[in-house]
Amino acid sequence: MLLLSTAAMAQTEVRFTHSITGGASREALDSIIADFQAANPDIKIKEIVFDDDQYSNQGLITQLKSNEVPDIFFEWAGFPVQRDVAAGYAYDLTEAMAADGWKDSFSPAVWTDGAGTMVDGKPYLVPLSLDLTNTIWYNKKIFAEHNLTPPKSWDEFVALNKTLAEAGETPIVEGNNEFWPLGNWAGHIAAMVVPPDAYIAAFKQEAPFNTPEFEKALNLLVGLHDVGAFNKDMQALGADPAMATFFQEGAVMHPIGSWLVSETANLADEGFEYGQFNTPVIDPGHPLANSVIGTITGLVVHKNAPHPAEAIKFLKFLTSEASQIKWAESGQMSPVQGVSDKAKLDEQTQAMLALMSGASGIVPPPDNKYPVPVAEAFYQAAAFAASGEKSAKDALVWLDETLAAMGKQ
Known part of the structure; x- marks a missing residue:
């Protein structure tokens, strides 16, 4: 009994905070954690x-500023x-990544300057998933009932929404009470319309948003509103209820990211058939006409983590090929080299990988x-336009x- 008590007391607790609440991905994560704890009985992962x-x-932010900081936390790149x-808040992983070829096990693309995993050439984010931030998911059965197919152009997309609305359907559901679901999509739409230099300058507060190009972009949302595309409770509805x-x-239809796939088993009835298509081409001559919007999500070790060595040991296990095959088969796009070739991927994940690989660019x-x-x-400006609360011009x-009132950020 004394030996058992001593072993239990010696167990190191690694605190891991994240937002993976359910679905196939949570099941995969729990399975990977169980495997790790079985192989490392002296370490317990507390989620x-x-x-x-x-x-x-x-x-x-509450966790990061608390007296008991997490060893590991989920974060978005960039x-x-x-x-x-x-x-x-972030631990420099340069030395850890250099050991045992860990850094080289990932796709080289995740370490490029624009990927957002590094700062000043030093890695801080352990890539966990390649996320398609927005694609347009659609109900195949309802499309077939109305003889519809995925649109190739924005004009076709508006016409499709008009057809559905006139037939008594709700064409698009958005849960926008936090602004980011529609906002991300609006960001991609604007990136496909506004010249890239002007787009970047506006977001860096080096140029105004109130330009003809940004007005054109927001007017596309106004046009969808005018044909009855959006659910009337868009501004009050949350992201999860919308899904x-x-x-x-x-x-x-539901414009949202790749994480929808992992929620299918939880939320959809058996036999529910759905597909996806990218935001249709708006301006064929634009350099980002066939782009996608996406990012990398991953995990950061806290700079003041109580147990950095154990945290890194877990992260190496989590991003090993065997663990990542489980992760990919839950509907996630793995950044680890070779995993997508060995995992049994569902139809939707295969389609998202094809969409990303064939894109003319990735818009963060x-x-x-x-x-x-x-x-x-x-x-919020995009929400004003899409809800009909303000014209595109007034929103800008x-x-x-x-x-201007906020000042330089």
Whole structure:
């Protein structure tokens, strides 16, 4: 009994905070954690879990500033990682990545300058998933009932929405009470319309948003509103209820990211058939006409982690080929080399990988690439336009005035 008590007391607890609350991906993660703990009985992984909105709004920052910081936390690549490094929350993984070829086990693309996993050439984010931030999921049965096929152009897309609305369907469901679901999509739409240099300059607060090109982009959302495309409770509905609405056939389409796949078993009835298509081409001559919007998500070791060595040991196990095959088969796109060739991927994950590999470019979500207050103000302006609350012009005037009052971020 004394030996058992001593062993239990010696067990190291690694605190891991994230927002993977359910679905196939949570089952895969729990299985990987169980495997790790079986192989390492002296280490226990304690999960601190929040839902998506709570995590991004309060859960993560509360944890990072607490007296008992997590050893590991989930994060988005890009600006959030830069912010974490500047605030002293992120652990430099240079030495760990150099050991045992860990860094080389990932796709080289995740370590490029634009990937957002590194700051000043040093790795801080352990890539876990390649996320398609927005694709347009659609109900195959309802499309067939109305003799519809995925549109090739924006004009076809508007016409399709008009057809569905006139038939009494809710064409698109958005849960936009946190602004980011529609905001990410609006960011991609704008990136496909506005010249790239002007787009970047506006988000860096080096040029105004109130331009003819940004007005054209927001007017595309106004046009969808005018044909009755959106659910009337869009501004009040949450992201998770919106996804459930799609799976329960309360709407025909749902623009959201790749994580929808892992929720299918939880939310969809057996036999539910769905597909996806990218935001249709708006301007064929634009350099990002056939782009996708996507990012990398992953895990950061806290700079002041109580147990950094054990945390890194777990992360190496989590990103091993065997663990990542489980992860990929749950509906995630793995950044580890060779996994997608060996895993048994579902139809939707295969389609997303094909979409990303065939894209003319990958547009990062605004709140991953640029200062979050700027991105969030843009998201609200997009919501004004899509809900009919303001014209595209008035929304952009409001946006520039809001940013001017906010000051340089």
